[in-house]
Amino acid sequence: GLLLAYIAFEPAIRRYMRLRPEKPASLIPEPAGEIVLPPQYRSILVTLDHTRLDTVALRHASALAKTYGARLHLLHVEEGVVSQVYGELASTSEVEQGRQYFEKLLEAIHAAGVEADFEVVYAKSAPAEIIACARRLQPDLVVMGAHGHRGLKDVVYGATINHVRHAVGAPVLIVQETGSH
Secondary structure, three states: OHHHHHHHHHHHHHHHHHHOOOOOHHHOOOOOHHHHOOOOOOEEEEEEOOOOHHHHHHHHHHHHHHHHOOEEEEEEEEOOHHHHHHHHHOOOHHHHHHHHHHHHHHHHHHHOOOOEEEEEEEOOOHHHHHHHHHHHHOOOEEEEEOOOOOOHHHHHHHHHHHHHHHHOOOOEEEEOOOOOO
């Protein structure tokens, strides 16, 4: 599949690359002194999904929050069928375990001296809800976990990150477990 696509499009890509005008030197920006000034993080949105990546994302986000005195906004989008139908009234063992899990995460973050709040949203589309939340909160940074899947799973799970990074007006920090590929 991929090899055939390469073989089919390679001549066109080569032609495009040759025909594309070079960027005039006048359009290349001069390095500015602001490069060494660190960004100011006051608000950091962290997406959580009941996986081990939550800990990795929170480790990075909490370190930045402590360094900059930022507040963490933790967000989980509940996409289960029962949750979509009943929303906050959903009462399954999975929903209850999730609630307890997030309460423990929030307690640990507060115990570390980091300000944080938590929100669960019940929806069909995680990317749309993350984008809506980011637009509402206007965070200085969004932290998301990358699952390190390959193939079709990467298309499915990577789509969330791609949608979010293209639609929000803040930098997106994508974290993954050490050793994940």
